[in-house]
Amino acid sequence: MSAEPFDLNQRLREQWEFHWNHQVRARLHGLTDDEYFWSPVPDAWSLRPRGTSTAPVQVGAGEFTIDYAFPEPDPPPFTTIAWRLSHVIVGVLAARNAAHFGAPAVSYESWEYAGTAATALDQLETHLDLWLTGVRGLSEAELLAPVGDKEPYPELAVADLVLHIHRELIHHLSEVCLLRDLYLHTHPNGATR
Numbered sequence: 769m770s771a772e773p774f775d776l777n778q779r780l781r782e783q784w785e786f787h788w789n790h791q792v793r794a795r796l797h798g799l800t801d802d803e804y805f806w807s808p809v810p811d812a813w814s815l816r817p818r819g820t821s822t823a824p825v826q827v828g829a830g831e832f833t834i835d836y837a838f839p840e841p842d843p844p845p846f847t848t849i850a851w852r853l854s855h856v857i858v859g860v861l862a863a864r865n866a867a868h869f870g871a872p873a874v875s876y877e878s879w880e881y882a883g884t885a886a887t888a889l890d891q892l893e894t895h896l897d898l899w900l901t902g903v904r905g906l907s908e909a910e911l912l913a914p915v916g917d918k919e920p921y922p923e924l925a926v927a928d929l930v931l932h933i934h935r936e937l938i939h940h941l942s943e944v945c946l947l948r949d950l951y952l953h954t955h956p957n958g959a960t961r
Contacts, residue, residue, distance in 0.1 A: 776908050780927060781900060784934040788896070792938075795945040796889060803951045804850045804885035814848040815881050830880030849947050852940050853888045854881050860936045861895035864929070867918040869902030896937075903930055 805814060813823060813835035823835035834854050835845070847855075858879045865871035882888035911927040919929060 776911055776927065777904065777906060780911070780930045780934070781903055783931070784937055785900070787934075787938050792941045792945065795948065796892075796941070799849070799885040799889060799948065801885050802955075803948055804853075804888065805848060806947075806951055806955075807846075807848050808947070808950060808954070809846045812846040812848050813851050815850040815854060815883070817883075827877040828881045829878050830883075832881040832883050834876060834879075834881055836876065849885075849944050850882075850888065852944050852947075853892060854879075856937065856940045857882075857888065857891045857895055860933060860940070861892075861899050864933060865895060865898045865902060868926075868929075869898060869905075871898055899933065 807814060815828075815832045815834055816826070818826075818828070818831055818833050821833055821835050824837040825835075826833035827836060828834055834851060858874060858876055862871065862874040862879070866873045882891055906926065911930070912925050914922060915924050915926050915929045916922050921928075
């Protein structure tokens with residue numbers, strides 16, 4: 769019996785790709801703008817048209833800004849699907865694509881936040897594709913090398929970063945799916961799935 773050789777890169781990608789292809793992607797399909805901006809509690813952080821937020825900090829380069837505070841309040845405010853998707857797109861994916869795979873530099877301050885659910889999902893798919901293409905191109909030696917000063921823990925291996933990003937994606941996009949379920953069960957006449 770001959771076993772396939774262990775492929776670290778493939779195993780790291782499969783951690784996320786399986787979850788995306790078999791659980792998350794279908795759950796995000798059909799996300800409406802009402803769901804995207806829905807706040808199940810008062811004073812939740814979200815994306816808002818420029819100049820309409822009451823959060824301590826509002827940043828963004830386009831028509832919409834993201835609510836924020838520094839330092840983050842304790843407990844942190846509840847966040848909408850719009851806020852959570854923006855965090856994943858900008859802070860989890862786009863920033864890492866810029867730091868490690870040659871994508872343009874980004875920040876929460878310079879980002880043009882999506883004013884619609886469809887635009888946010890397009891941004892998510894674009895940055896997921898960039899991330900997975902970048903990871904796919906890494907050799908085993910590159911995956912085992914220290915991540916360097918582009919990350920808070922420079923001594924950790926690039927593979928550790930990949931695992932961290934995939935955990936972040938699974939964590940936050942599962943939250944988005946749960947919020948969709950909550951919306952469905954509290955707005956049965958407005959739900960589209």
